[in-house]
Amino acid sequence: MSDAVLVTGGAGFIGSNTAKALAAAGWRPVVFDSLAGGSRDVVRWGEFVQGDIRDEEALRAAMTAHKVTSVIHLAALTEVGLSMQRPDLFWDHNVAGTASLLRAMVACGVPRLVFSSSAAVYGRGRDLLDESLPTAPVSAYGDTKLAGERLIRDYCSLFGLSATALRYFNAAGAEADGALGERRERETHLIPLAIEAALGFGPPLTVFGDDFPTRDGSGLRDYVHVSDLARAHLAALADPPPAGRFEALNVGAGAGWTVLEVIAAIDRALGRPTPYVIGPRRAGDPAALVADPRRIRDRLGWRATESDLHHIVETAVRWRREANQPFPARVWPGALSKP
Numbered sequence: 001m002s003d004a005v006l007v008t009g010g011a012g013f014i015g016s017n018t019a020k021a022l023a024a025a026g027w028r029p030v031v032f033d034s035l036a037g038g039s040r041d042v043v044r045w046g047e048f049v050q051g052d053i054r055d056e057e058a059l060r061a062a063m064t065a066h067k068v069t070s071v072i073h074l075a076a077l078t079e080v081g082l083s084m085q086r087p088d089l090f091w092d093h094n095v096a097g098t099a100s101l102l103r104a105m106v107a108c109g110v111p112r113l114v115f116s117s118s119a120a121v122y123g124r125g126r127d128l129l130d131e132s133l134p135t136a137p138v139s140a141y142g143d144t145k146l147a148g149e150r151l152i153r154d155y156c157s158l159f160g161l162s163a164t165a166l167r168y169f170n171a172a173g174a175e176a177d178g179a180l181g182e183r184r185e186r187e188t189h190l191i192p193l194a195i196e197a198a199l200g201f202g203p204p205l206t207v208f209g210d211d212f213p214t215r216d217g218s219g220l221r222d223y224v225h226v227s228d229l230a231r232a233h234l235a236a237l238a239d240p241p242p243a244g245r246f247e248a249l250n251v252g253a254g255a256g257w258t259v260l261e262v263i264a265a266i267d268r269a270l271g272r273p274t275p276y277v278i279g280p281r282r283a284g285d286p287a288a289l290v291a292d293p294r295r296i297r298d299r300l301g302w303r304a305t306e307s308d309l310h311h312i313v314e315t316a317v318r319w320r321r322e323a324n325q326p327f328p329a330r331v332w333p334g335a336l337s338k339p
């Protein structure tokens with residue numbers, strides 16, 4: 001039987017794409033998700049266990065029942081803005097949740113971990129961030145991702161785990177076959193929000209800040225196609241660091257696009273203008289975050305091949321057009337109501 005990989009957060013955007021890629025590559029994904037923010041209907045590859053990562057017993061039971069040999073840990077709260085209002089929730093889900101997962105891994109003898117970290121650990125952004133730069137998050141979200149990395153590093157040296165933290169830049173796009181796209185209960189990401197606005201399914205987009213020191217004043221980000229990201233997880237699983245070692249690798253395209261350039265690409269793809277208004281900067285948003293992706297290229301042979309902005313936007317638009325109706329408004333049931 002193929003090796004089972006526990007995919008926490010596998011009912012979310014990146015997790016569902018990763019589970020699909022794992023199954024295609026011959027692994028056995030076991031999705032573990034509370035459905036606080038994800039959706040059951042995107043768990044189509046492998047088994048599903050509904051549970052909360054803060055529940056160590058539930059994790060142990062899932063690891064034992066499914067004979068899990070490695071973990072991809074994506075489950076987290078992810079909204080930077082919310083993290084500035086409710087950092088307590090982020091410490092609980094993202095750090096206490098990661099501690100619970102690590103204890104379960106040690107108890108069940110599961111030695112390998114791939115962790116969803118973020119460019120947010122760098123804090124003050126600039127072009128071509130490399131992994132040797134000091135980390136200095138400027139949001140509570142980034143603080144909790146960095147704390148997760150440090151906790152994992154300590155578990156590696158104490159208990160002989162081997163872990164790769166993938167520091168994703170901005171995940172975006174949709175699978176070319178149209179099976180999976182980006183849709184959250186509380187959407188805050190630029191590309192899906194802009195497409196909703198352009199199609200008239202959502203309110204005009206707010207551009208947070210037009211006075212950053214970038215080429216047009218709007219925030220500059222590195223966008224990485226979700227299929228490229230999914231492939232990075234497979235590469236990390238296939239080639240882990242030695243037992244006892246932790247490593248952090250950027251996963252980005254190595255090029256940045258401003259918010260206004262992304263909007264222009266969406267206008268072109270849809271053949272209509274995206275309505276938007278300029279708002280103030282958001283707390284916790286740096287001017288620029290662009291990856292230097294050389295380390296992951298050298299270490300794992302991974303490079304972005306689908307992360308051209310126009311391809312990202314076209315796949316996202318195609319997936320959203322196929323649905324061609326407003327998504328039903330749903331209440332996000334989980335994290336906010338559970339401090």
Ligand SMILES: NC(=O)c1ccc[n+]([C@@H]2O[C@H](COP(=O)([O-])OP(=O)(O)OC[C@H]3O[C@@H](n4cnc5c(N)ncnc54)[C@H](O)[C@@H]3O)[C@@H](O)[C@H]2O)c1
Nearest residue numbers: 009011012013014034036037038052053074075076116171
């Ligand atoms: N989307 C991005 O651009 C981006 C960038 C950098 C890092 N990341 C990281 O990647 C990971 C996945 O992000 P995403 O964009 O797919 O987010 P998402 O919100 O689509 O998915 C997160 C999933 O985690 C689940 N979850 C949350 N708290 C949980 C808990 N306590 N127990 C069990 N499940 C829980 C949610 O139900 C959801 O399915 C996160 O760790 C995020 O911090 C994302």
